Amino acid sequence: MMEWNFNNEMPIYLQIIDRFKMDIANGSLKPGNKVPSVRELALSAGVNPNTMQKALSELERDGYLESRRTSGRFVSDMGNQADSLKNDLAHKLCSEFCEGMAKVGFTPEQSLTVYENYLKSLKKE
16 A cells, blocks of 8 residues: 655645655556446545545546446556656656755756766765
């Protein structure tokens, strides 16, 4: 079962959607995987089943999940959309990084230098 960590920065159903998208992008949820029931997910996440249903319905509407009568929900086979999802998530993370660095007072060029130095430090470990 998934481990859930919610914050107060955005609505919970959006955080659930983001979590599913991240798990699809990184391969934790693969095409064809069965998604637990709304009740099971809501219980494990500690949220109202209506909140979980709203998130899953939106994921289904956007093509990330598909319903099969009497069988439940499954991760969709997105084909090339999976790469697009990864790129969209990466762009969002980069945007958040840049916004955070700007709040600290760094220019884009300084932020890039900080990031490059960070990567170099990882190689040394």
